[in-house]
Amino acid sequence: MNRMDGKVCVVTGATQGLGAAIARRLAAAGAKGVVITGRNAERGKAVAASLPCPAHFLQADFARVEDCRMVVAETDRLFHRLDVLVNAGASTARGTILDTTPETFDALFATNVRGPYFLMQAAIKLMIAKEIEGAICNIG
Numbered sequence: 001m002n003r004m005d006g007k008v009c010v011v012t013g014a015t016q017g018l019g020a021a022i023a024r025r026l027a028a029a030g031a032k033g034v035v036i037t038g039r040n041a042e043r044g045k046a047v048a049a050s051l052p053c054p055a056h057f058l059q060a061d062f063a064r065v066e067d068c069r070m071v072v073a074e075t076d077r078l079f080h081r082l083d084v085l086v087n088a089g090a091s092t093a094r095g096t097i098l099d100t101t102p103e104t105f106d107a108l109f110a111t112n113v114r115g116p117y118f119l120m121q122a123a124i125k126l127m128i129a130k131e132i133e134g135a136i137c138n139i140g
Contacts (some may be wrong), residue, residue: 004026004028005031007026008032008055008079009085010085013089014034014086015037015043015057020036022086025054028052033056034053034054035074035079036058037059038050039059039060044057044058054079060076062089062105063115064137066089067119068122071119071122072123073122079136083135084134084135085097085134087119087137087139091108091112093108113138120136
């Protein structure tokens with residue numbers, strides 16, 4: 001894996017599974033700091049505490065655009081930069097073409113599509129303002 005020395009990374013959905021594994025790998029690769037996001041505060045704080053670099057947990061629901069913007073702003077406040085955004089979080093609610101309700105569809109779209117979009121928007125604005133050649137990875 002490429003080195004992450006001096007990089008500040010945000011990993012969504014990092015309270016468990018793939019997101020937590022990505023956060024651990026970025027920290028092991030030398031990240032200057034990692035911001036863990038998710039809805040479960042207990043698991044998020046545990047993942048952040050387990051990392052070998054400065055790490056913070058931010059509770060966020062990416063169906064809420066305000067939470068997307070807060071994560072980027074708080075990362076900037078904590079670390080004064082953002083180099084890497086990994087969108088690994090998603091809602092795993094399920095339905096079929098026959099039984100998915102409009103409410104379930106809207107909730108899935110808000111969390112899995114709109115949320116990452118507005119996270120990217122906020123991250124890109126910050127990267128441009130700070131002249132950072134960053135990286136964004138969306139896992140869908």
